[in-house]
Amino acid sequence: MIKRVIPPSKTARSLLVAALATLAFGLVLAVTGFFGPTEYGTAERRITVQAGEEFTLKVPARPYMGEHWYLADPKPDADVLDYKGTHEDIEGTDEDIVGGGDGTAYFDFTARARGTTTVTLLHCPFARCAGVAQTRATAVPVPTADATDRPGDEPAFFRYEITVR
8 A cells, every 4th residue: 555645835835934034032132132131140160151141140149138149259250151130120119128138140241362360259148248359358258159059147158150151
């Protein structure tokens, strides 16, 4: 017995081509950062990005409780990463924020060229340190958080290894 293979109709083929083209376009937009920079949280400490890619390190922030984050020394290699700055997004209305509101701090970067560098963020909860300068000046020993640690009640350095390809 001979089986006859019926080719897909032009309509089905057209739909398949359109679906694949849409998927490819969405992938290109996602990779190029069209939807905004890629965000990495405190659980992601080994990050690989492409040259030219914008990304942000996203950390929990409660400034109303004296919790702050600082970009610490040594600064990342400027040939590998371009540090764009920091901003915070605090949830709630203005009245809520005065009484307290949880939020997020963002450290924004652009990957410049191939290489590997380290970004070190200092987590200072409950006004336990006034920043990097005070920590160095008073020789307060600040531990480095393990890769699985989350921000806690004690100051800690969070180190991110960034590889640019």
